[in-house]
Amino acid sequence: MAKEVTGTTWTVYDANTMTQAEIYGSVLCELGEKYPEIVGLSADLAKSTKIGVFGDKFPDRFFNVGIAEQNMFGIAAGLAKSGLLPFVSTMAAFTAMRGLEQVRTDICYQNLNVKIIATHGGVSFGAAGTTHHCTEDISIMRSIANMTVIVPADGIETACAVRAAVEWPGPVYIRIGRGFEPTYYQSEDYGFRIGKAQTISEGTDITLICCGITVLQASEAAKILKEQDGLSVRVLNMHTIKPLDEEAVMKAVLETRRIITLEDHNVYGGLGSAVADVIAKSGKGCAFEKAGIPDCYCVVGYPEDLYCHYGLDCDSIVTKVREVMGRDFEEDESWEDEV
Amino acid sequence: MPITDSEIIRLKEQAKSIRHDIIDTTVWSGGAHIGGALSMVEIMTILYFKYLNIKPEDPHWEDRDRVVLSKGHGGVGYAPVLAARGYFPKDELKEFNHFMSNFGMHLDSLKVKGVDVSTGSLGHGLPMAVGLSLGARLQNKSWKTYCILGDGECNEGSVWEAAMSAAHFKVTNLITFVDRNRMMIDGRTEDVMAIEPFADKWKAFGFIVKEIDGHDFKDLSEAIDYAHSETKAPVLILCNTKKGRGVDFMEDQVKWHYGSIDSDLAAKAHDSVNRG
Numbered sequence: 226m227a228k229e230v231t232g233t234t235w236t237v238y239d240a241n242t243m244t245q246a247e248i249y250g251s252v253l254c255e256l257g258e259k260y261p262e263i264v265g266l267s268a269d270l271a272k273s274t275k276i277g278v279f280g281d282k283f284p285d286r287f288f289n290v291g292i293a294e295q296n297m298f299g300i301a302a303g304l305a306k307s308g309l310l311p312f313v314s315t316m317a318a319f320t321a322m323r324g325l326e327q328v329r330t331d332i333c334y335q336n337l338n339v340k341i342i343a344t345h346g347g348v349s350f351g352a353a354g355t356t357h358h359c360t361e362d363i364s365i366m367r368s369i370a371n372m373t374v375i376v377p378a379d380g381i382e383t384a385c386a387v388r389a390a391v392e393w394p395g396p397v398y399i400r401i402g403r404g405f406e407p408t409y410y411q412s413e414d415y416g417f418r419i420g421k422a423q424t425i426s427e428g429t430d431i432t433l434i435c436c437g438i439t440v441l442q443a444s445e446a447a448k449i450l451k452e453q454d455g456l457s458v459r460v461l462n463m464h465t466i467k468p469l470d471e472e473a474v475m476k477a478v479l480e481t482r483r484i485i486t487l488e489d490h491n492v493y494g495g496l497g498s499a500v501a502d503v504i505a506k507s508g509k510g511c512a513f514e515k516a517g518i519p520d521c522y523c524v525v526g527y528p529e530d531l532y533c534h535y536g537l538d539c540d541s542i543v544t545k546v547r548e549v550m551g552r553d554f555e556e557d558e559s560w561e562d563e564v
Numbered sequence: 565m566p567i568t569d570s571e572i573i574r575l576k577e578q579a580k581s582i583r584h585d586i587i588d589t590t591v592w593s594g595g596a597h598i599g600g601a602l603s604m605v606e607i608m609t610i611l612y613f614k615y616l617n618i619k620p621e622d623p624h625w626e627d628r629d630r631v632v633l634s635k636g637h638g639g640v641g642y643a644p645v646l647a648a649r650g651y652f653p654k655d656e657l658k659e660f661n662h663f664m665s666n667f668g669m670h671l672d673s674l675k676v677k678g679v680d681v682s683t684g685s686l687g688h689g690l691p692m693a694v695g696l697s698l699g700a701r702l703q704n705k706s707w708k709t710y711c712i713l714g715d716g717e718c719n720e721g722s723v724w725e726a727a728m729s730a731a732h733f734k735v736t737n738l739i740t741f742v743d744r745n746r747m748m749i750d751g752r753t754e755d756v757m758a759i760e761p762f763a764d765k766w767k768a769f770g771f772i773v774k775e776i777d778g779h780d781f782k783d784l785s786e787a788i789d790y791a792h793s794e795t796k797a798p799v800l801i802l803c804n805t806k807k808g809r810g811v812d813f814m815e816d817q818v819k820w821h822y823g824s825i826d827s828d829l830a831a832k833a834h835d836s837v838n839r840g
Contacts, residue, residue, distance in 0.1 A: 264702065288698065288733070296691045296725035303695020306681060308626070308703065326685060327722075331692055335673055335682050 244404025246344050248380035250275035252387045253312060254282045260391060262310045266290060268297045268319065274344045276314040294319045298327035298339075305337040310391070316350070317343035317400055321362035332396050333371045340390045340397045346376070347437065347489030348518060348535075349402035351528040360518045364494025366398045367467045373397045373419065374467040376488075376496070378440035381410035382464060385417035393419055402438060402489075403528070409441040409462075420465045422473035428459030431546055432477035432484045436463050436496050439487035439516075439537055446542035458546065466496055474503040483512040483549055487537060492517040512552050516545055567785035571614065575781050578648070579609045583810045583837045585644035585654065590823075591830045593640060593660040596669060599820040601641025603745040603778070603805040604712060608645045610784045611710055620650040623677045629707050630680045630696050634689020634723075635714030635743060636670040637822075643667055643676065651678035687720025689713065690740065694730050697738040708792075712741045716748030719757045724769060730798045731770025739791040740771070740800050743778060745807040749821050763802055771800040778803025812836045 243251075257263050257279055265287040271277030280287030290297045294315055301311040313320075320328065320343040332339045343362060350357045366374045373393060377383040383401050390397040415423065422434075425444045433443040440462045447458035459481055461473055477484055484504070486497035497515030504511055518535050532538045536545060582605050590596040611631065612618075619625045633642050640660065647654040659665040666675040670684025681696075683689050693711035700707050717723060730738060742762075750756050759765070763773045772794060776783035784803070791799035807821070808814030811833045814823075825833060 286702065288729075290725070290729050291732075293722075293725035293729070295687070295722040296694075296729055299688055299691020299722065299726065300695035300698065300729065303681075303692040303697070303709075304699045304702075305695075306630075306692065307696050307699025307705075309699050327688060327691070330682070330685050331688055 245380040245401040246275035250278035274314040294324035302331035314342040317346040317359035346400040376436040379408035422470040423462040425460035428457040432459040595824040596640035597637040599807040632693040636683030646678040686717040687722035690726035727769040778805035
């Protein structure tokens with residue numbers, strides 16, 4: 226399933242000062258030169274989502290539909306039907322909920338080539354409160370047939386995902402934050418492939434399966450756990466939630482026997498549930514924990530405070546790994562006595 | 565091109581034949597939205613048998629005109645038109661609604677030849693039609709998009725979002741119809757959720773409105789010709805119609821929004837069409 230991303234792999238982004246959205250806006254402008262069929266749409270969030278950068282460069286190929294998300298996704302479906310390649314961007318909450326029926330029925334049911342960049346995912350718009358959070362979108366989007374779901378780790382990976390989406394057939398949902406999230410990657414040149422997990426660090430004691438902002442936090446936690454506890458922690462960047470890299474999950478089950486999933490999303494239905502499906506189907510046992518936003522509406526606060534509050538920061542991950550490592554779990558190599 | 569008397573005679577015969585096919589398909593399907601299918605017969609007939617630039621033998625021909633049946637529950641009225649126009653054999657309609665059939669009551673563009681856009685959930689068609697029209701304009705294509713809305717459907721906010729954008733983007737390669745049969749599932753539109761003053765609403769949203777008798781081919785033809793020539797603003801053809809038109813015991817009856825008919829009732833329906 227996974228496809229090699231071809232084309233340039235340069236990096237001009239100052240990832241320390243550019244947000245995820247700014248980077249994708251820039252990449253989209255570059256792609257717009259190469260692909261005249263690319264058109265852009267937003268719903269009065271051209272500035273916030275940064276797709277307006279594309280609009281400034283290609284005003285004839287950009288449609289700001291005003292505050293009307295249902296219409297925006299319907300228009301995108303029509304544009305795709307006419308042979309164009311729409312990139313649509315608004316906040317995750319207004320994509321996965323306000324405009325969802327159009328996303329599902331107009332775009333996915335007809336398997337149209339529409340690429341969606343949903344910003345302000347998870348609790349990344351912390352202080353804005355629940356109306357502007359979206360801790361449900363991964364769950365929603367992965368249950369829609371034909372949809373590909375990608376949650377990039379940072380701005381650099383967002384650039385990779387946007388490039389890959391152009392060549393990837395059918396609807397794609399790329400879920401990013403608000404910006405200002407620290408980056409993990411420094412360059413696009415690391416072999417991003419849709420549907421193929423990226424190994425951040427090898428390990429044999431436990432695997433942390435991450436997406437989005439948790440990739441950086443988990444990679445830092447792995448270093449601390451190695452130094453302080455002598456643990457060998459595998460960290461997987463599971464940027465593509467659908468199609469999920471089931472092989473990487475099963476390797477983690479068989480080789481580390483302990484897994485924690487980490488995501489800025491409700492613990493129900495997202496990355497953790499996708500991984501749990503694979504484990505359950507395999508019939509193999511494994512110590513397993515889902516870290517994420519509990520099944521509640523998030524408290525108000527700055528995102529970094531919220532990530533600490535909900536256990537998605539580096540220190541919380543270290544604590545969580547120690548807890549899961551301490552669990553009584555049968556260590557034998559063969560599962561024969563368990564069936 | 566102004567419509568001629570002989571064209572009108574030909575279209576009337578065609579419409580009558582479509583009505584017979586709708587009745588048969590309703591029997592085969594076990595139940596269908598027959599009332600709203602019958603009210604739009606003239607609209608669909610004049611499009612498919614006079615105006616549309618299409619090649620049924622090449623359904624995906626790039627330069628074809630596009631049709632968006634926004635009132636997607638009209639599928640039982642649409643599929644017989646496509647069959648009559650040669651997209652597929654009429655015999656296939658016998659499978660309507662059956663297990664594994666290509667034909668469900670809301671037609672699927674990936675399964676039914678000639679259907680440009682999948683519809684069914686109301687309020688989705690006009691936004692997609694606006695997108696198609698913008699796409700044609702952006703690619704300097706001369707094909708047009710025709711969108712057929714139901715009147716009850718216009719309770720949906722997304723219809724008005726799309727209307728606003730059609731006017732804002734000056735989409736004049738789009739011709740929009742409303743099948744104003746004045747009924748919806750739960751009753752008369754004005755009782756369930758009033759939409760009047762309906763023409764004024766469209767005008768306020770920036771459309772040029774042509775209000776006509778939606779069963780009159782001359783009216784329809786003049787309105788469509790006008791819409792083709794209009795370049796300042798999108799045109800809405802407000803078609804006053806009768807639900808169940810052509811079948812006397814169904815006409816203007818709310819209960820025939822959706823119904824099943826057995827062979828006895830079908831025979832009466834066919835008789836009524838023949839008399840009409």
